[in-house]
Amino acid sequence: MSEQTPSIAERIDAxxxxxxxxxxxxxxxxxxxxxxxxxxTLLVLDLRVDLPANPSVEEINQAMxxxxxxxxxxxxxxxxxxxxxxxxxxxxxGIKSYDARLQNFNLLFLFFVAFMPVPTxxxxxxxxxxxxxxxxxxVVSGISLSLNLIWWHAHRAGLMxxxxxxxxxxxxxxxxAPVWGIFLLSIPFAFVGSGLALYLWILIxxxxxxxxxxxxxxxxxxxxxxxxxxxxxxxxxxx
Amino acid sequence: MSEQTPSIAERIDAxxxxxxxxxxxxxxxxxxxxxxxxxxTLLVLDLRVDLPANPSVEEINQAMxxxxxxxxxxxxxxxxxxxxxxxxxxxxxGIKSYDARLQNFNLLFLFFVAFMPVPTxxxxxxxxxxxxxxxxxxVVSGISLSLNLIWWHAHRAGLMxxxxxxxxxxxxxxxxAPVWGIFLLSIPFAFVGSGLALYLWILIxxxxxxxxxxxxxxxxxxxxxxxxxxxxxxxxxxx
Amino acid sequence: MSEQTPSIAERIDAxxxxxxxxxxxxxxxxxxxxxxxxxxTLLVLDLRVDLPANPSVEEINQAMxxxxxxxxxxxxxxxxxxxxxxxxxxxxxGIKSYDARLQNFNLLFLFFVAFMPVPTxxxxxxxxxxxxxxxxxxVVSGISLSLNLIWWHAHRAGLMxxxxxxxxxxxxxxxxAPVWGIFLLSIPFAFVGSGLALYLWILIxxxxxxxxxxxxxxxxxxxxxxxxxxxxxxxxxxx
Amino acid sequence: MSEQTPSIAERIDAxxxxxxxxxxxxxxxxxxxxxxxxxxTLLVLDLRVDLPANPSVEEINQAMxxxxxxxxxxxxxxxxxxxxxxxxxxxxxGIKSYDARLQNFNLLFLFFVAFMPVPTxxxxxxxxxxxxxxxxxxVVSGISLSLNLIWWHAHRAGLMxxxxxxxxxxxxxxxxAPVWGIFLLSIPFAFVGSGLALYLWILIxxxxxxxxxxxxxxxxxxxxxxxxxxxxxxxxxxx
Numbered sequence: 001m002s003e004q005t006p007s008i009a010e011r012i013d014a015x016x017x018x019x020x021x022x023x024x025x026x027x028x029x030x031x032x033x034x035x036x037x038x039x040x041t042l043l044v045l046d047l048r049v050d051l052p053a054n055p056s057v058e059e060i061n062q063a064m065x066x067x068x069x070x071x072x073x074x075x076x077x078x079x080x081x082x083x084x085x086x087x088x089x090x091x092x093x094g095i096k097s098y099d100a101r102l103q104n105f106n107l108l109f110l111f112f113v114a115f116m117p118v119p120t121x122x123x124x125x126x127x128x129x130x131x132x133x134x135x136x137x138x139v140v141s142g143i144s145l146s147l148n149l150i151w152w153h154a155h156r157a158g159l160m161x162x163x164x165x166x167x168x169x170x171x172x173x174x175x176x177a178p179v180w181g182i183f184l185l186s187i188p189f190a191f192v193g194s195g196l197a198l199y200l201w202i203l204i205x206x207x208x209x210x211x212x213x214x215x216x217x218x219x220x221x222x223x224x225x226x227x228x229x230x231x232x233x234x235x236x237x238x239x
Numbered sequence: 240m241s242e243q244t245p246s247i248a249e250r251i252d253a254x255x256x257x258x259x260x261x262x263x264x265x266x267x268x269x270x271x272x273x274x275x276x277x278x279x280t281l282l283v284l285d286l287r288v289d290l291p292a293n294p295s296v297e298e299i300n301q302a303m304x305x306x307x308x309x310x311x312x313x314x315x316x317x318x319x320x321x322x323x324x325x326x327x328x329x330x331x332x333g334i335k336s337y338d339a340r341l342q343n344f345n346l347l348f349l350f351f352v353a354f355m356p357v358p359t360x361x362x363x364x365x366x367x368x369x370x371x372x373x374x375x376x377x378v379v380s381g382i383s384l385s386l387n388l389i390w391w392h393a394h395r396a397g398l399m400x401x402x403x404x405x406x407x408x409x410x411x412x413x414x415x416a417p418v419w420g421i422f423l424l425s426i427p428f429a430f431v432g433s434g435l436a437l438y439l440w441i442l443i444x445x446x447x448x449x450x451x452x453x454x455x456x457x458x459x460x461x462x463x464x465x466x467x468x469x470x471x472x473x474x475x476x477x478x
Numbered sequence: 479m480s481e482q483t484p485s486i487a488e489r490i491d492a493x494x495x496x497x498x499x500x501x502x503x504x505x506x507x508x509x510x511x512x513x514x515x516x517x518x519t520l521l522v523l524d525l526r527v528d529l530p531a532n533p534s535v536e537e538i539n540q541a542m543x544x545x546x547x548x549x550x551x552x553x554x555x556x557x558x559x560x561x562x563x564x565x566x567x568x569x570x571x572g573i574k575s576y577d578a579r580l581q582n583f584n585l586l587f588l589f590f591v592a593f594m595p596v597p598t599x600x601x602x603x604x605x606x607x608x609x610x611x612x613x614x615x616x617v618v619s620g621i622s623l624s625l626n627l628i629w630w631h632a633h634r635a636g637l638m639x640x641x642x643x644x645x646x647x648x649x650x651x652x653x654x655a656p657v658w659g660i661f662l663l664s665i666p667f668a669f670v671g672s673g674l675a676l677y678l679w680i681l682i683x684x685x686x687x688x689x690x691x692x693x694x695x696x697x698x699x700x701x702x703x704x705x706x707x708x709x710x711x712x713x714x715x716x717x
Numbered sequence: 718m719s720e721q722t723p724s725i726a727e728r729i730d731a732x733x734x735x736x737x738x739x740x741x742x743x744x745x746x747x748x749x750x751x752x753x754x755x756x757x758t759l760l761v762l763d764l765r766v767d768l769p770a771n772p773s774v775e776e777i778n779q780a781m782x783x784x785x786x787x788x789x790x791x792x793x794x795x796x797x798x799x800x801x802x803x804x805x806x807x808x809x810x811g812i813k814s815y816d817a818r819l820q821n822f823n824l825l826f827l828f829f830v831a832f833m834p835v836p837t838x839x840x841x842x843x844x845x846x847x848x849x850x851x852x853x854x855x856v857v858s859g860i861s862l863s864l865n866l867i868w869w870h871a872h873r874a875g876l877m878x879x880x881x882x883x884x885x886x887x888x889x890x891x892x893x894a895p896v897w898g899i900f901l902l903s904i905p906f907a908f909v910g911s912g913l914a915l916y917l918w919i920l921i922x923x924x925x926x927x928x929x930x931x932x933x934x935x936x937x938x939x940x941x942x943x944x945x946x947x948x949x950x951x952x953x954x955x956x
Contacts, residue, residue, distance in 0.1 A: 005470070011462070016458070019330070019333050031275065035276045037276075038276055041759060047832075048763070078828055082781030085748065090736040094439075103325055103328070107243075107321040111321075115283060116285075117273075131299065131300060132301050165832060167732070219729075223333065224729065244712075259568060266511065274510050274515045274518065277516055341563075342564055350556055350560075353521075357522055370539060483948070486940075493940055496810075505747075512754030513754045513757065514728060578803075585802070593764075600777075600781070607774045703860065
């Protein structure tokens with residue numbers, strides 16, 4: 001028996017993991033895409049106009065006008081879910097393998113995505129109640145934070161592709177902070193006035209611009225240091 | 240004509256099977272994922288709040304509170320379907336080819352998955368009737384048992400990857416027994432009191448922990464024996 | 479300029495076809511699977527029980543009993559669509575490339591699949607009207623016949639894998655004849671009595687058994703002739 | 718340090734793009750397909766007939782007849798979305814990589830696709846109101862124009878496969894002009910009479926035939942010039 005042979009304990013461990021870990025996230029990714037696609041399309045169900053049997057011109061126009069707030073909340077949710085699809089796509093381009101925990105975190109993420117039609121249908125139906133706004137803010141933050149949980153776990157558990165540098169990992173981790181930060185922050189404001197919370201959400205746009213600049217500067221600093229160190233090492237080897 | 244040439248009967252048999260058997264389960268798996276994704280997302284439809292035309296703050300809050308039981312049953316179903324997605328993913332990581340029977344069993348499995356929104360919407364709407372609880376228990380057990388049927392058939396028909404050891408096959412086969420066992424067991428209790436059956440379901444958690452320990456011990460014993468036999472054989476060859 | 483160079487007309491023709499034809503049906507297949515998955519899951523929407531606000535035990539039991547006919551038609555449709563998924567899977571295992579016409583025929587096929595929830599929800603709601611039965615029969619035959627159209631076109635246009643023999647092509651083409659045949663045949667009977675048409679559908683089972691035997695015999699005869707000819711040719715070459 | 722080593726600025730730039738750009742559009746394409754599949758299947762929801770508890774033969778027949786206009790608009794939308802699926806399939810056969818902008822444009826495209834069930838359910842319910850017609854025309858043009866945006870960007874940003882010639886790119890870009898052109902043109906006519914706009918849509922068929930001929934002639938001219946130039950260059954090299 002050669003010394004390279006792993007011990008029986010090691011081999012038992014490997015056998016245990018055969019079905020739990022894997023090197024391809026393809027199925028996880030396509031399953032997630034299907035959930036995304038359905039959540040984005042179900043959002044539309046609230047927009048379908050219920051007309052009386054033989055509607056007059058007035059009734060049709062009226063019914064369409066009444067759907068304008070529902071359309072606004074559909075549009076907001078479509079953009080938010082769409083941005084998260086792009087983020088999920090980018091993160092999973094960097095994640096190359098999975099373990100049991102990654103899949104659980106991804107299911108948590110998909111829970112929030114699948115749930116989006118519920119707060120969306122309530123959002124602009126509110127007449128001053130803070131709860132629709134609170135629910136919406138909780139679900140949107142839940143999407144962003146659970147995606148960060150996936151990203152953080154993949155980094156810690158060594159599931160990441162080598163091409164994702166430490167600096168890029170951090171950049172991605174903090175890039176969505178203005179989104180979940182301001183949504184969480186708006187929750188107490190919703191109890192002061194639900195309209196107030198909605199106005200607060202507009203701050204996400206300037207906050208994202210500022211955050212991007214800060215993160216970009218740090219990213220360039222960290223990558224510069226890394227590449228300079230690499231070049232120095234290469235120069236030393238070449239001598 | 241060389242002697243290796245298969246007989247005409249064998250060649251006819253092979254030709255018959257050309258479209259029925261295959262070495263890639265990819266399409267079966269993605270189709271299953273789409274059914275999973277839709278079933279999980281449709282669960283949400285019951286949670287959408289129907290509001291009157293110009294709802295007051297009271298009406299909105301009231302409508303949201305009334306959805307709490309529906310939310311509880313949505314959450315339970317999302318977790319159960321999610322766990323089964325992970326199980327389906329793991330089992331099909333071990334299954335490398337398919338035949339006609341495997342696809343029929345998988346369709347049976349998908350039938351139960353697709354059906355989940357129906358018992359879910361009834362579960363907490365019940366006012367003492369045992370039938371919603373019975374239906375829920377039957378469907379959840381049906382998911383687990385039909386997945387076992389797939390697993391058992393794949394093993395028996397030689398569709399399994401070689402990396403799935405006998406011990407691992409058995410471990411997976413019996414791992415979900417506490418789930419379908421307790422759900423089936425709760426059916427007679429539902430007729431005594433539908434609340435009683437629900438409390439019984441909580442036992443799934445401790446039962447799974449105990450089952451895991453028992454199965455793990457057996458798994459380690461079987462794998463140890465296998466690896467020791469392998470090492471002994473290798474040692475003999477080396478002499 | 480070598481003589482092998484294709485003429486300018488040929489090269490223009492090839493350039494025209496660059497985006498229209500292809501050697502992988504993967505995307506067509508996955509798109510079809512998504513439509514299948516949604517159609518099969520939407521069938522369930524009719525089964526969701528609408529309960530009053532605080533239902534009594536009686537009301538719940540009553541509401542569940544009332545869904546039994548809807549469940550029967552759901553079950554029938556799930557089986558029919560499931561069988562067609564398996565057929566689509568088998569046929570597209572034999573089809574290796576696509577052209578513009580194949581995709582149009584596949585869209586026609588998907589039209590019937592996507593439409594299935596409509597006749598399904600009507601089927602057992604009928605009180606003697608022939609039209610729900612007629613609609614159901616038309617849609618189910620439409621699925622089978624359009625799948626045959628795909629199969630026939632793929633054969634004629636050279637899109638088939640070489641492993642699909644002439645005998646296997648014919649076997650598959652005629653295998654579903656009892657399904658669409660009896661559904662089409664039941665249409666005039668529906669006007670005599672809609673129940674009569676439903677009983678006629680039961681004939682699909684024995685008709686399929688008989689059809690299978692007849693087709694199997696022809697298949698064996700054709701393949702035997704082919705393999706004998708091959709062996710004779712091989713023997714001649716060996717001499 | 719060799720001279721081929723890219724500068725630190727170049728390496729930072731490459732690192733920034735690691736998760737944003739990619740060489741496979743597979744996930745984007747499958748996600749799009751899922752949205753297509755759901756949109757096409759949700760169209761069917763409007764066709765489901767709501768029957769009273771114990772419908773008479775008359776009531777069933779009546780309910781089915783009332784769905785004929787809804788069926789007509791379903792059919793029109795199914796054909797339009799189906800044609801766009803084929804177009805998306807063809808275009809993405811030519812697009813080989815993606816960047817952040819391509820994904821945003823694709824989300825815009827999917828927004829219009831997912832939204833289709835809304836104008837479809839309104840289209841033939843109108844009693845002279847121009848707005849359902851206008852909404853329908855805007856959404857259908859939106860699908861075509863956003864697909865052109867994807868195509869134009871992919872060409873400009875070098876995401877295209879080399880096999881897509883300049884002539885083929887232009888052919889595809891202008892091929893859908895009769896569709897979006899006539900839909901946009903019909904918008905002012907809808908205010909004159911909503912029926913008038915619908916009749917105008919029929920012009921899409923002859924306009925497409927004419928457009929095809931014009932584009933085809935230009936395509937042949939451009940490709941002939943290209944191949945003649947190639948042959949001349951090859952002849953010169955051979956001398």
